[in-house]
Amino acid sequence: MGVAELDSFDRDVDLGSWGLGGIPVAVALPLLTATSWLLSVGATSVLAVYLPSGPAVGLLRLAVPVGALLAAWLVTRMVVRGRHRRFSRELKGSCQAGEARGADGITLT
Template identity: 55%
Template sequence: MRTVLVAATGLPTIVLTAALVVVVCFWLLVAAGATTAGSFDADADLAPWGMGGVPVTVAFTTLIALAWGLSVGTISLLAGLAPAGPAEGLLRMAVPFGALLVAWRLTRLLVRLLHRAPVRRRRLPSSPV
């Protein structure tokens, strides 16, 4: 557990950790009713990035969560396997960038799947008047 905590709060993953904190705070605001999940849709178009079709907040949340998880997991793995030294330090610096690239590809795939999923609306039973 200590290794994961050190990986999440160490350089350079702390940048992704801060972004994840912002995302969690945003969704807490959505849950409290202070904003809506589609509040950024008029401001940004993610179609050129291959993530169009879902709200921007959903795509960004997925990207950040995946990148953070991949980065923390990889750095935790490196802590146990790689010998300490300059090569390990350089590799640690490259991990978040690689995690962002992999997370972007996975987010594109997940967004396409979400976009294709049929929306099922429940019909409420009519009340007798």
């Protein structure tokens, strides 16, 4: 039907300002979401097991998701930067100026 293109989801989103540029949004945001969720659930479980219940622990449990999101953003940013560096190094090493190579390594002219 031509309503939406295959790569239209990544076209208008610039994650570079968040430090997550260089990989598709469809990879960066699920990685951020999964990491944040795992950290939040893990930290809340640790609080439930090791700290007695009370108002201070209740406030701490409210702060856990915010801290987990910040920690997940840092982890995702490190992963994205590492992947971006690796891919850019591979691209520089595989192609010389003015030369293109196919997936099998054969020079295309």
